[in-house]
Amino acid sequence: MINMATLSALCTLEGHQDQVWCVAWNPAGTLLASCGSDKTIRIWAEEGSQWVCKSVLTEGHQRTIRTVAWSPCGNYLASASFDATIGIWSRKEGEFECIATLEGHENEVKAVAWASSGNLLATCSRDKSVWIWEVTEDEEFECASVLSAHTQDVKSCTWHPNRDVLASCSYDNTIKLFKEEIDDWSCYATLESHDSTVWKVCFDSEGHRLASVSDDKTVKIWQEYLPGNQEGIPTVGNEGTWKCVCTLSGYHDRTIFDIDWSQVNGRLVTGCGDDGIRIFSEEVGSDKNAPSFSMSASVRKAHEQDVNSVAWNPKVSSLLASCSDDGLVKLWRFKDGE
Amino acid sequence: MAGFSSALQLTDLNDFITPSQECIKPVKIDRTAGKVGKIRIEDDGTYYNVSDTGVETKLQKAQITLNDCLACSGCITSAESVLITQQSQDELYRVLQENMAHIANNESFKLVVVSVSPQALASLAAKYSLSMADANRKLVGFFKKLGVHHVFDTTFSRNFSLLESCREFVRRYKESEVNKKVLPMLASACPGWICYAEKTHGSYILPYISTVKSPQQIMGSLVKDYFARCMGATPDNIYHVTVMPCFDKKLEASRSDFYNDVYSTRDVDCVITSGEVDLMLAKENISLADVEDGTLDTLFGADAMVGHTGGGSGGYLEHIARYAAGQILGTELQKLNFKSLRNQDFQEVTIEADGKPTLKMALAYGFRNIQNIVQKIKRNKCPYHFVEIMACPSGCTNGGGQIRLAEGESTLKDRLADVTGLYNSVPVQSPWSVESVTSLYEEWLGGVDSEKCRQMLHTQYHEVEKMTNALTIKW
Numbered sequence: 001m002i003n004m005a006t007l008s009a010l011c012t013l014e015g016h017q018d019q020v021w022c023v024a025w026n027p028a029g030t031l032l033a034s035c036g037s038d039k040t041i042r043i044w045a046e047e048g049s050q051w052v053c054k055s056v057l058t059e060g061h062q063r064t065i066r067t068v069a070w071s072p073c074g075n076y077l078a079s080a081s082f083d084a085t086i087g088i089w090s091r092k093e094g095e096f097e098c099i100a101t102l103e104g105h106e107n108e109v110k111a112v113a114w115a116s117s118g119n120l121l122a123t124c125s126r127d128k129s130v131w132i133w134e135v136t137e138d139e140e141f142e143c144a145s146v147l148s149a150h151t152q153d154v155k156s157c158t159w160h161p162n163r164d165v166l167a168s169c170s171y172d173n174t175i176k177l178f179k180e181e182i183d184d185w186s187c188y189a190t191l192e193s194h195d196s197t198v199w200k201v202c203f204d205s206e207g208h209r210l211a212s213v214s215d216d217k218t219v220k221i222w223q224e225y226l227p228g229n230q231e232g233i234p235t236v237g238n239e240g241t242w243k244c245v246c247t248l249s250g251y252h253d254r255t256i257f258d259i260d261w262s263q264v265n266g267r268l269v270t271g272c273g274d275d276g277i278r279i280f281s282e283e284v285g286s287d288k289n290a291p292s293f294s295m296s297a298s299v300r301k302a303h304e305q306d307v308n309s310v311a312w313n314p315k316v317s318s319l320l321a322s323c324s325d326d327g328l329v330k331l332w333r334f335k336d337g338e
Numbered sequence: 339m340a341g342f343s344s345a346l347q348l349t350d351l352n353d354f355i356t357p358s359q360e361c362i363k364p365v366k367i368d369r370t371a372g373k374v375g376k377i378r379i380e381d382d383g384t385y386y387n388v389s390d391t392g393v394e395t396k397l398q399k400a401q402i403t404l405n406d407c408l409a410c411s412g413c414i415t416s417a418e419s420v421l422i423t424q425q426s427q428d429e430l431y432r433v434l435q436e437n438m439a440h441i442a443n444n445e446s447f448k449l450v451v452v453s454v455s456p457q458a459l460a461s462l463a464a465k466y467s468l469s470m471a472d473a474n475r476k477l478v479g480f481f482k483k484l485g486v487h488h489v490f491d492t493t494f495s496r497n498f499s500l501l502e503s504c505r506e507f508v509r510r511y512k513e514s515e516v517n518k519k520v521l522p523m524l525a526s527a528c529p530g531w532i533c534y535a536e537k538t539h540g541s542y543i544l545p546y547i548s549t550v551k552s553p554q555q556i557m558g559s560l561v562k563d564y565f566a567r568c569m570g571a572t573p574d575n576i577y578h579v580t581v582m583p584c585f586d587k588k589l590e591a592s593r594s595d596f597y598n599d600v601y602s603t604r605d606v607d608c609v610i611t612s613g614e615v616d617l618m619l620a621k622e623n624i625s626l627a628d629v630e631d632g633t634l635d636t637l638f639g640a641d642a643m644v645g646h647t648g649g650g651s652g653g654y655l656e657h658i659a660r661y662a663a664g665q666i667l668g669t670e671l672q673k674l675n676f677k678s679l680r681n682q683d684f685q686e687v688t689i690e691a692d693g694k695p696t697l698k699m700a701l702a703y704g705f706r707n708i709q710n711i712v713q714k715i716k717r718n719k720c721p722y723h724f725v726e727i728m729a730c731p732s733g734c735t736n737g738g739g740q741i742r743l744a745e746g747e748s749t750l751k752d753r754l755a756d757v758t759g760l761y762n763s764v765p766v767q768s769p770w771s772v773e774s775v776t777s778l779y780e781e782w783l784g785g786v787d788s789e790k791c792r793q794m795l796h797t798q799y800h801e802v803e804k805m806t807n808a809l810t811i812k813w
Contacts, residue, residue: 103716104709106538134680143709144680148344183681184731 005296005337007279007320013044013329015053020323022309026070029315033077034329035065041079041089043096044329051331060087060098067111067156072118080112086123088141102141104131113166115159120144122166124154130168130178132185149176149187156200161207161263169198175212175222177242193220193244199256205263210242213256213270219280221246221291231289246291251278254306262312267334268293269320271307276300277322279334296337303328342585343530343729343738344705425588427614427621433577434485448577449569452481453490453557456761457583457650458612461740464756465616466626470764471643479632480619492580493645494638495560496553496652497769499527502795503550503654504661505786507724511666519545522715522722525654527552529590530729531708532799539712540801546715549796553652554580554587555596558605559794560638562598564782568637574603582609583737586729595797611739639774645764650735650757655699655726657769659689662723667691676701683707683731686722699724704731735761 018037025032031054032044041057063082070077077096079087086102086109106127113122121133121141132145152171159166166178175191175198196215203210210222224240225233235241254273261268268280278298286292303324313319320332376388377397385397423429433450440447454477456470463473478489503525510520526532526548535543551559557580562573569576580587590596591606598605619626634641648656656674663671669691676685683703690696700722702711708727714720730736735757743753769775783791 103713142680143706143713146344146705146709148347183683 005279005281006335007277007297007299008333008335009299009302010319010331010333011051013042013051013053013331014327015042015056016040016327016329018327019305019325020308020327020329021064022067023311023321023323023329024068024070025311025313025321027072027074027314029313029319032311032321032329032331033068033070034323035068035079036323036327037064039063039065039081041065041068041077041096042329055096057089057096057098060089060101061085063108066109069112069114071114072116076114078112078114078121080109080123082108084109084125086112086121090139099139100141102133104143104146105129110154111156113157113159115164115166116162117164120159120164122157122159122168124157124168126153128152128154128170130154130157130166130176132166132178132180145180145185147178147185147187149178149190150174155197158201158203161203161205163207167201167203167210169201169212171197173198173214175201175210179239188239189242191222191242191244193247194218197255200258202259202261204261204266208240211259211261211268213259215255217249217252217254217256219248219251219256219259219268219270219293220244221248221293223288223291245289246293248280248293248295251280251295252276257306258309260310260312262317263314264312264317265334265336267296267312269310269312271310271322273306274300275303275305275307275324277302277307277310277320277332297334299332302330302332342589343528345530345534345708345729346586346589421585421588421592425591425608425610427610427618429608430579430610431484431618433608437577438485446575448575449488449571450486450577450579451488451490451561451565452486452579452581453492453495453554453561454581455492455553455583455734456645456764457734457737457757458581458615458740459491460650460735460757460761461583461612462615462626463760464753465741468627470760473626474643475631475634476626476629477615477632478634480622480624480626480629482632483629486579488635488637488640489632490557490561490635490638490640491643492553492557494640494772494775495557496646497772497775498556498795499550499553499652500646500654500657500769501775502791503548504658506548506550507658507662508665511662511723521724522546522720523548523724524711525724525726525728526550526797527652527654528586528728528730528734530584530586531727533586533589533802534708534729535712536799536802539716543712543715544799544801547799549798551795551797552590554582554590554609555605555797556795558591558596560778560782562603562605563794564778565637572601573598574601576603577607578605579608579610580606581612581615582739583612583734584730584739585611586738611737613739613741616741639772643764644767645761646769647766649701649733650761651703651726651728651733655687655701655724658724659687659697659699662697663689663691667694667697669694680710681707684710698722699726701726701728703728703733705729 016036016038020034020036023034035041039061042053043055044051045054061081061083065079065081067080077089084105084107087098088100089096090099105125108126109123111124119135124130128150130147133141134144150170150172154168154170157168169175173194176187177189178185178187194214194216198212198214201212208224212220222242223245224242226240227235233241252272256270256272258271270278279296280293281296283292303326305325307322307324310322318334323329378386378388387395387397437447463470481489507523510523514521524547561578566573566576588609591609596605646653660671663669674687676687678685684707686700688698698721702725711725736754779786
């Protein structure tokens with residue numbers, strides 16, 4: 001007999017006064033940060049067998065906080081807000097305090113992300129631009145580049161796990177890749193396949209595959225083909241070519257807002273506008289050039305409203321967090337099937 | 339928005355030239371006396387006016403042509419299209435043709451003056467593989483054949499910009515001993531930078547910006563005030579065109595500060611880019627190299643090809659550094675040692691003299707470097723006394739209006755190198771030693787610190803409100 005994989009609710013974290021937009025685990029997997037329309041950031045931690053709210057960070061922003069992101073060292077938290085600024089919070093002195101506010105975007109900042117190398121930050125906005133920031137020795141954040149490659153609102157940006165390469169996705173239906181060349185950053189690849197807004201992209205742990213989710217209700221898996229690849233895919237210069245090798249359709253009833261690829265168990269989790277959370281696993285023996293994924297578990301009514309963000313715990317393989325327009329943050333236990 | 343600097347592309351041009359929400363197209367309405375009736379709409383969309391006596395009259399559809407819309411800065415027109423249509427090579431042709439007709443009919447006509455910037459000329463010289471002097475003579479020939487009366491070089495008016503900037507810097511430096519908020523002084527020649535500053539950083543950054551007008555606008559004052567009087571014409575009878583390396587200069591020319599209320603005329607009527615001049619040449623089916631040399635004007639140094647040191651954006655930093663070194667530190671600078679910071683468009687210069695305070699200045703070109711300077715100033719952490727800020731990476735020789743590469747023609751990097759090389763090939767002259775400039779200070783402006791000097795050579799800035807009306811958001 002085969003045991004099905006299961007996704008079961010662990011606990012519900014109440015506290016936010018309005019829709020919760022994003023959840024993010026710190027690199028150690030011990031703290032969960034959440035943010036939302038109530039203009040606050042909440043930090044949650046496990047105390048005994050309970051998850052409690054350890055801090056509420058207020059006074060940082062004047063409008064909705066859309067995304068929070070932890071630095072690779074775990075000492076800083078960045079917050080992206082509709083008030084057009086990015087907050088940098090440091091807990092070097094114990095409690096979190098806002099040590100910098102980055103200005104420059106013309107309107108709502110949608111996402112912020114830290115590069116694994118530690119001193120680069122990326123932000124993206126409804127002003128259609130992606131900004132790269134460099135962190136200097138004295139904790140100063142300076143603008144390194146302003147990239148206007150997208151033609152519409154840029155919904156999210158994500159760094160490659162081990163290279164200074166940035167992926168961004170937009171209301172213009174494309175995914176773009178950026179890297180630094182000589183004196184400036186530029187877009188070196190545009191990935192087109194989705195029929196509608198791409199809400200989120202994420203890399204797998206090696207960084208040769210990308211997963212994207214869209215308003216077109218599909219999940220797409222992209223594979224990187226490096227120069228000299230045996231499949232004979234043409235490449236330009238010394239960069240790889242990205243090809244869409246798999247599309248998962250028919251699983252989601254509405255816009256898919258978030259996707260996360262576990263660095264520990266290799267599974268994908270999606271958060272959807274149909275209130276559901278779904279886990280996808282790659283099938284055994286899956287062909288790299290035409291992989292097959294199947295849905296291993298799902299909770300149709302994970303929340304009362306749209307699921308805005310989902311995040312695998314970076315250390316604990318079975319732990320997962322989600323948040324929703326319903327104002328709640330939830331923790332889930334994923335049990336693999338046999 | 340092609341061609342405009344990235345600083346202007348990220349901000350919203352509509353906040354500068356505000357499209358009005360109301361359609362101002364006057365529609366003649368035939369009103370019949372009597373009470374107001376009812377309007378009935380048929381299934382096919384026809385409107386009928388039903389008077390109170392039951393008489394039905396079919397109502398005419400209102401007709402509005404695209405030209406009507408473009409003439410009004412109304413609801414469907416973006417600021418960009420207003421600018422591009424009102425100032426273009428087509429507009430210049432139209433004015434020239436109209437002028438020719440007036441001349442032919444012995445009627446009063448406009449004096450057409452074209453002022454060419456050296457960066458725009460370098461772009462034309464690079465495209466047609468000519469020397470600066472040859473390109474200049476041929477461009478003069480091309481314009482004069484079309485009916486232009488005089489062609490000048492904005493290098494001449496740039497002398498005034500540089501001299502005034504030097505003097506202003508020293509004034510501010512002295513004042514900084516009591517008032518910290520006058521330094522750093524920020525260059526004012528780039529309209530992409532100015533408009534971005536007015537829009538995004540408003541009142542806190544504007545006081546730092548030099549009040550000196552750009553070479554384009556000083557030429558505007560020279561032409562419409564001094565030159566007009568010389569020719570016995572009124573400012574509105576001169577049509578002043580400038581040829582520039584970017585589109586942002588069109589926005590600068592349309593500023594209300596550069597509009598003469600008395601004569602209802604702009605100091606610069608029309609800005610065309612070097613790229614647009616190339617389109618004119620293409621339309622006439624002629625290569626600039628094949629154009630016959632024209633007769634050079636002698637006024638405003640137009641018959642001598644001279645330039646300024648300090649790079650393709652006018653040399654503000656270099657000239658101010660040298661003047662300040664002399665006036666403030668009592669030393670004569672031999673060579674400026676530039677140190678590149680985070681990228682090639684961000685460079686700093688340190689001027690030291692024994693026992694004297696150090697002067698630090700910087701070049702900041704391109705939006706990302708402007709961001710950093712502005713943020714440093716905002717947090718009181720700017721280490722510089724003067725910053726030459728320009729919106730375009732690599733400066734004016736790389737302006738958004740310069741001639742684009744055709745198929746197979748070289749690379750962007752090589753073309754920029756050619757343009758810069760040509761720009762630098764012109765022998766330089768210090769603005770302090772140009773006799774005609776010195777005498778104009780007396781003859782035209784009545785002295786170096788006169789009220790007329792302030793009016794003609796200086797300007798002011800205005801905080802621009804962001805339009806947060808949802809109707810105006812461009813999704």
